[in-house]
Amino acid sequence: MKSMKTIIDERLQKEPKLEIFSIEYEGRKFWVKRARKTGSNLLQHFVYMLTKIPLVTPVEHKNAQEALKFESSKIQELYDLSIPVPKVIEVSKEYFIIEDCGPTVQNLLRKNLLDNSTAIFENIIIQLAALHNLGKFHGGSLIKNITYKDEKLYFIDFEESFDKKIDIQELQFRDLFLFLFSLGKAKIEVNYTTLVNQYIDLTHNKDMIDKFHKLASKVSTLMKLVENKSLWNIVGTDTQIVYKLLQDIQKVPSLDKNQ
Ligand SMILES: Nc1ncnc2c1ncn2[C@@H]1O[C@H](COP(=O)(O)OP(=O)(O)O)[C@@H](O)[C@H]1O
Numbered sequence: 003m004k005s006m007k008t009i010i011d012e013r014l015q016k017e018p019k020l021e022i023f024s025i026e027y028e029g030r031k032f033w034v035k036r037a038r039k040t041g042s043n044l045l046q047h048f049v050y051m052l053t054k055i056p057l058v059t060p061v062e063h064k065n066a067q068e069a070l071k072f073e074s075s076k077i078q079e080l081y082d083l084s085i086p087v088p089k090v091i092e093v094s095k096e097y098f099i100i101e102d103c104g105p106t107v108q109n110l111l112r113k114n115l116l117d118n119s120t121a122i123f124e125n126i127i128i129q130l131a132a133l134h135n136l137g138k139f140h141g142g143s144l145i146k147n148i149t150y151k152d153e154k155l156y157f158i159d160f161e162e163s164f165d166k167k168i169d170i171q172e173l174q175f176r177d178l179f180l181f182l183f184s185l186g187k188a189k190i191e192v193n194y195t196t197l198v199n200q201y202i203d204l205t206h207n208k209d210m211i212d213k214f215h216k217l218a219s220k221v222s223t224l225m226k227l228v229e230n231k232s233l234w235n236i237v238g239t240d241t242q243i244v245y246k247l248l249q250d251i252q253k254v255p256s257l258d259k260n261q
């Protein structure tokens with residue numbers, strides 16, 4: 003019987019460029035994530051400085067070792083807090099091993115394998131709210147980083163960290179925004195307002211609506227441009243998704259904080 007280490011070493015000898023891959027060990031599936039650096043390019047810093055659009059918040063630079071330590075310990079910490087994340091099996095200098103948590107929500111949607119998608123999106127909001135209520139953030143809460151197995155959701159992919167100066171509330175707003183954005187990108191017809199309201203019910207974080215409104219007004223010039231249909235096709239798809247998302251959420255009235 004080969005050890006996990008041998009299975010991994012043999013696989014990497016054959017495919018040295020692999021960064022994330024699954025292995026079978028004792029009839030069970032695991033994922034191996036190798037150390038690799040993180041960071042954003044100058045353009046992303048520049049666009050964020052101008053727009054403050056959460057989608058382009060620059061990611062902190064970490065070397066491969068720092069990134070591996072950051073992600074594996076964050077997953078471990080969240081696991082201990084009963085947040086649905088994979089169990090960490092082993093951490094070495096080169097990689098860490100986690101349990102398989104099923105296919106991603108993005109893949110299941112693509113293959114039309116989710117017949118209760120509305121309930122699943124609501125469940126994602128519940129899990130995201132639970133994470134945020136603990137004062138934490140995900141950092142990459144797109145549907146490609148959320149998996150579904152045995153009727154249970156899991157968050158994966160926690161390698162992104164941000165400048166310490168960025169407020170946690172901003173990072174939580176970014177999480178909610180990224181999740182909704184990823185639904186739009188997957189061309190899912192969804193009522194964003196219901197999901198945002200549900201999130202607010204669970205977190206009592208009414209500032210989120212204001213943040214959506216502020217973001218909408220920041221990109222209002224862009225939105226006006228996009229309203230011109232001839233420009234609609236020229237502007238990138240991502241911008242169009244952000245536009246639609248903000249248009250929808252703008253229908254939620256601003257909350258008077260004194261009430
Ligand atoms: N624990 C896991 N369970 C199921 N699938 C996983 C797991 N970890 C990684 N994956 C798969 O590998 C892909 C890449 O892993 P991820 O941690 O998201 O890395 P990246 O930073 O490259 O996006 C995921 O989108 C998913 O398909």
Ligand SMILES: [Mg+2]
Nearest residue numbers: 142146147159
């Ligand atoms: Mg990912």
